[in-house]
Amino acid sequence: MDGRFNVGLCVVVCFVFGGRQLLGQCAPTHTGGTGSAGPAPGGEQDDGPPGGQLVEAGGTSGPALAIAKNTATATADTPPVRLDGPRTLTLLGLLSLVGGALFFDLDVGLMALSITVVLSLVSPKSAKGAVERCAWSTVLLVCGIVTYVSQMERMGTIDYLGKEVASIQAPLVGALLICLIGAVVSAFASTTGMLGALIPLAVPFLLDGQVGAVGLITALAISASVVDASPFSTSGALVTANTPEEQRDFVFRRLTAWGLGIAVVAPLVTWGLFVVPGSL
Structure with a gap:
């Protein structure tokens, strides 16, 4: 019963907080990063949407549309993430944090601070600016x-x-x-x-x-x-x-x-x- 209540609540929240604006809109489409579409019939250049932007349906716009455009553009410009040394150590630190808290009843706050200090000492370059952010x-x-x-x-x-x-x-x-x-x-x-x-x-x-x-x-x-x-x-x-x-x-x-x-x-x-x- 509580599961059905939560599902119904999620539907209500979706529509109350702007989910209605997303209905009828198309997914982001990329044009290969050239920023323009191909030639239109008749030899004229058709200025299509730039690569990574959202093609609107019905001419609607709003905050959700702007966020989707920014997300699509950022996704197209972001290089692929690789599992290097600092990221591997971070994953190991997270596993140690979960294991220590669940199986050894260690203090979560102290463990998190200890792992943070170790990661900062091992890879100070990757930790630069983390405190400011x-x-x-x-x-x-x-x-x-x-x-x-x-x-x-x-x-x-x-x-x-x-x-x-x-x-x-x-x-x-x-x-x-x-x-x-x-x-x-x-x-x-x-x-x-x-x-x-x-x-x-x-x-x-x-x-x-x-x-x-x-x-x-x-x-x-x-x-x-x-x-x-x-x-x-x-x-x-x-x-x-x-x-x-x-x-x-x-x-x-x-x-x-x-x-x-x-x-x-x-x-x-x-x-x-x-x-x-x-x-x-």
């Missing part, structure tokens, strides 16, 4: 948000809110508030951590039998996970950091609108779809 504003934003939420959890703020909600006599209202708290807090913190903290607080509603266990847990899981695209969360921050600088502000504003909006809409929709029918 790092999105430090995004790094500081995520660190600040994580520190703030961790402090709230340490002070017991999340537990306090959950216990107050659990004391509500109306199970349906309490279930809605738990989903809302999970969505809002998860937009700034770990989704897994929020589920581990909020699911035990929903046990009183489940014991009364007035709220279905499967429906409530499904609604809570979806509400807490669909907000991960928020730029204040780790996933959304990584997307923002890897966006080209000229588009970064645009992406940040769109992800902020999406994250804050879905933090309110998702609990209401999932509550109505999964919790309410199970209590009737």
Whole structure:
């Protein structure tokens, strides 16, 4: 059920954020890099689209079209990437990072910094300029948000809110508030951590039998996970950091609108779809 909900949500997001403009448009076509098409009938030269640009259908244009044109041109001009020594060491470093975190329970941050230092020492030429290109504003934003939420959890703020909600006599209202708290807090913190903290607080509603266990847990899981695209969360921050600088502000504003909006809409929709029918 949650898989179908996510598929439907993806379709809605696609059309809300400009996917409609891409319908009916052709794929990028290359003309061999000459920048012009062949002679037109009658011996006249037909000025076609330059190599790597997008041929439009229906004369439409927009931001998505401009991005597609730039991407096609950059793809045509970029030389093929080869697996040289620094790239091989980088891949080995990534595998070491994943293996150390999964199988040896090593600290991810310390391992990442250690691998970065080793790569910089082994190949300083390839690492030149990496520090300047790092999105430090995004790094500081995520660190600040994580520190703030961790402090709230340490002070017991999340537990306090959950216990107050659990004391509500109306199970349906309490279930809605738990989903809302999970969505809002998860937009700034770990989704897994929020589920581990909020699911035990929903046990009183489940014991009364007035709220279905499967429906409530499904609604809570979806509400807490669909907000991960928020730029204040780790996933959304990584997307923002890897966006080209000229588009970064645009992406940040769109992800902020999406994250804050879905933090309110998702609990209401999932509550109505999964919790309410199970209590009737």
